[in-house]
Structure formats: C-alpha cells, structure tokens
Amino acid sequence: MAKTVTEKILENHLVEGRLKKGEEIGIRIDQTLTQDATGTMAYLEFEAIGIPRVRTELSVCYVDHNLVQSDFKNADDHRFLQSIARKYGLYFSPPGNGISHQIHLERFGKPGRTLLGSDSHTPTGGGLGMLAIGAGGLDVAMAMAGRPFFLVMPKVYGVKLTGRLPEWVSARDVLLELLRQLSVKGGVGYVMEYFGPGVKELSVTDRAAITNFGAELGATTSVFPSDENTKKFLESQGRGSDWEELTADQGAHYDEVIEIDMSTLEPLIACPSSPDNVVKVREVAGRPVSQVLVGSCSNSSLRDLMLVSKVLDGKQVHNDVSFEINPGSRQVLENLTAQGDTLSLIRAGARIHQAGCLGCIGMGQAPATDTISLRTFPRNFPGRSGTKDDHVYLCSPEVAVASALNGCITDPRDLDAYPDFSLPLKYLPGDQRIEPPKPEGESINIIRGPNIASFPEFDPVPETWEGTVLLKTADNITTDHIMPAGAQILPLRSNIPAISEFVFNSIDLEFVQRAKMAGSGMVVGGENYGQGSSREHAALAPRYLEVRVKLVKSFARIHKANLINFGILPFTFTSPEDYDMIEQGAKVVIPDLRKGLESGAEVFVLNVAGNKFNISLDVSERHREILLAGGLLNWAR
Ligand code: MIC
Ligand code: SF4
16 A cells, blocks of 8 residues: 555554554654753653663753753753763763754754654654654653653645745745644644655755744644655765655555645744744734844754855844844854854844754743844744743744844845855764763763752542632643743753742743642643643643643643643543633532543543533543553553
C-alpha cells in the first residue's frame, strides 16, 4: 500500500498497538531534547525512574530559556543540568549557544528518525524529514529511559505546495496562511505533511520555519520529505552521511488535503493576541511600531538574519523603534559575522543579543505600554511579552525589517529591490561549546542548588471525588494562562511549591488562595483547552494545589497528556451545552470515580448542587491505570 512519510516513520518505530487512526500506539524514540525550563523537572523525573544512563541513540540537554540571571536560581539550574548531562550520557549545550530547535536542526537531526522534545516547537526537526514531537518532561524522561512514547495514531493532513514564493514573501507566510484558513485548532489530531511540486522550492531552513510554526495549528507535528535539498543542507553542515531519502509513495492517502499555491501569497501578519488572527500586511500598514524583534526558534536562521542585514545595509532603523536581534544559534552568529553581515546590523542600530529564547518567553524585551511590538516569534498570547495588555504582532523577517526602517507596519514590497544573497555551501559548525557525552563509569556528582526542590508525592484517585469549581474559563486557554512564564516566574521551574503560587496568575489573582481553601478543585474550560507550550508545570503545579479534575469542551494534545501524567482527570462535556449549567464556586461530586475508572467506563455522572449531567473520559486503558495510581511516576514505580 502506498504510504505517507508519516506512516513510514511510524511503521519503522512502532513497538505497541497497530497503525489504526484514533488508536493508541507506542513508538520507539531515537533522539530526545530538553531545554532548561522544562528540563530541570524532566531530569528530576528521570532520576526518579532510576536508570544509570540514557537509552536513546542521542539525547541533548540544552540551556536556552532561562538566560536572565537576576539571582542564583538560573545559574544553579544550569550547573545542575550540566552535571546531569555528564552523569547520564547526554550532550550538553550551555547558555549562549542558542535555541534547542535551531541547534538540533544544524547539528543532530536526521531524516527518518523520531525525536521527542520537552518543548512544543520540537517539530522544527520535521524540516529535515524527522518525526519530531513535543511532549511533557515526564514523557521525555520515559523516552530517555528507553520506554516507548505513547500517542493517539494521528491522521495525516496533506499540505500540497505548488508554485514558488514571490520576492518579499517567505516561509513564514505559508504557515500564516494555513493559520488564517485552519485556526489554532485546525491541526489537532493530525500530522501536517507537506508534499507537491512546491516542496523543492524550499530550503531546509524554510521548511523548518514552517514545521516550527506549525505547532500553532495544534498539530501533533509537521513533516517534510527528505530530498536533494535535505542532502544539500546536511552536506553544508558537514553531515552528508546522515542523509537518507524519504518521500511519500505515489498515491499515498491523506485524510485531508489543502493546497497552497505559494506564488499567490502576499506578506501576512498575525494581529494581537493569537497566532491565527491573520490579515494581509497591507490591511494594517501604517500603524506605528515601537519595537521590532527578529529571532526566536522560528525565524532566526542564517537565511533570515542575512536577509535582514542585506536590507539594512547602509541604512538606519527608525529612531522610534527598538530593533533587536535574537540569533537562533552560535552557528548563525558565527557565520553571519564571518561573512561580514553583522556589521550592517550594528551600524543600522540593531541591539544584538545572545542566542536564546529571551523575549519570546518574557525573559526581558517587554514592550512599552500601549505600543505595537512586531515579532518573528511563533506566539503572541496575551501578556506573554511581559507587558500587560500588550499589542504583539507576528510576521516574517521581511515585514519586520521593512517596518523597523519606516517606524510603522510596512509591506516589504514597498522597499527597493529584493537583495541578492545565497547561503554558504559549507557552514562553520559553531558547536565548539557543545559538550559530548562523558564515557560511562566516570564518577560524577549532581550539583543541586537551593532552588531545586524534590518532586512532590501525589495520592491515588479517591473512591468518590468531591470538590469545588475553582474557575470557569473560555475557549483557547493557553498554558501561558494556566502557568505563566516570564522573568519572575520562569526561574521557579525546578521548585513546584514555589511556582504553584502563580497558577492562573495572569487571569485570576485569587485562584491560588481559593484552591488552598477548597481542599480539592475542578477547573472548567471551553474548546482547545491548554493549547500552546508543552510545560508540564501547567499540570503539575495545579495538581500540587489539589486540582484533581478538568472539565472542558476539548483539550490540546500535549496538555491532556500532561494532565494524565500527573493524575488530573481530563473530562469533556458529553453535551457541550452543559458548559452553561456549571458555575464557578459550585460544589461538585463525581460518585464512584474509582470504580468507573477500573471498569473502563467512558461516561461518568457529575453532580452539581443536585443537578446531574454526564461527562466523558476519552483515555486509553494505560491512561486509566495511570490515573488510578495518581500519576505516571506512581504507576511506573
Ligand atoms: C514556549 O514557547 O511556550 C516554551 C516556553 O518554549 C514552551 C516550553 C516551556 O514552557 O518551557 C513550549 O513551547 O513548550
Ligand atoms: Fe524559545 Fe520562543 Fe521557541 Fe519557545 S517559542 S522555544 S520560548 S524561542
């Protein structure tokens, strides 16, 4: 039977279940990556599993998020992570080296392999023809221990690319167009697989910009075939031998197909405050901007910074704009500099930062009150920038640089001629600081600073659950709402008691107090609950506050998996209208919860102050056991 790229990789890695859409499967994971903000917890969990060394082909521990060292906490975490990498046989990429996804693409990714990363933008690796999936830290810890990764066998959404991108329109616009058409939940349950004659028009860095930003569609992951362009990229990275060809068979079946004729696209932009709030740039052109940021894991490759540098050559950015560059990696910065392209950025007035996530996760770079910030980042959820009521727009590097020059949102097609440039045939590797795994048997001490608290213990599910509705939320709640990040909170990622004080902080300052008073609690939500990041802290910290049940219209994939991992019951409304029947503050009971879980019940009764209605639990047999045990670690033990 003719197969898609997705099916080929899944088939090669299947260890449990069968490849039937909608059923749970277990796959072997070849490579893992962690970043520091999710990594500290992932390694505490890995330690709790009790394996002497990672059991993957390759695992990398990156430090890229927590780079603002305003006290000891981040630096302590960095040292902890380095000692963990040394002890357990991982590569270690220290702060300043760059963002996990960009470096992984450059130095480690391989076509046809599986990659599991504790970050939702792990699908960046799909640009190389990998099946690269974002997950919670505990799932990554399990994969490092050699256990399979479990997921619902996804459907495949074929994205047929035709035509060729016009000048001033780039890969980012392809995904903005998909977000415009499909929305932030359009990809839920799917792998987005790219095919068609337009694929060969895109370089690996273009493709990676697409698969990275594809996380915002809610998709399980996104993948491109591995072809001659992939080979060329790997050769330019000195890794030609890592190449293998991988394409879909003639006649392969896609569950859905959407066609994008790239030659008809024009510059697009996502308006505040959701990545799918997309319009044509010319519809919002002329709005004054105070800040323009180029970088993040999404559009920070050498291609993007070269384009910006060439456009700025001999020019100055507008005096009212803070124009900032966050390079994706040391490699990008090194090559840019070797070619002489850093100079025009400096002369144009750019503020060049170290390679890392920085303002993308609110670690600095917060915009001024009531002003527009234009970013090439993947996310503009409300308040994520660190400024309350922010106005963050997402766009391509082309739109960013044009707007920085003019001081207002600008369609780059209004600039002079498109600059002529080409990517190097051989990149300088820029990986001299990446520490390879230490040989087995060396005695290494784990360095634990005072910020690292031990992992909390959780009890199993009670016979009958009683609690209070602590909060009722709307559709599209992000994990940034549930467990905010930013310069104040992110440094607490390795300390659950401390970070739990900030749960739902951005939407309800009294939530934590109420949760503590209530004993046991439930949170009610709408569609696509928990979209966005993979941070398991959005499950772990509420669980620490005794939130035991979530009842929503639908869940985002990674968040649902994280809830199960930490023993929070992920219920959905059997009839979505019942959402209106339940109010914040109500006392609620789920009778015979334990019995229902044990017997495989899919529908439970919820008692709300005398009224009863049905709620549904769509989980696998394995999930039921995990929930009964109170979480994955309890279950694994
Ligand atoms: C993000 O972009 O939201 C993050 C910060 O990279 C998260 C991970 C985290 O919260 O640590 C993600 O995308 O998973
Ligand atoms: Fe870092 Fe932003 Fe990418 Fe998340 S989306 S990995 S915070 S650069």
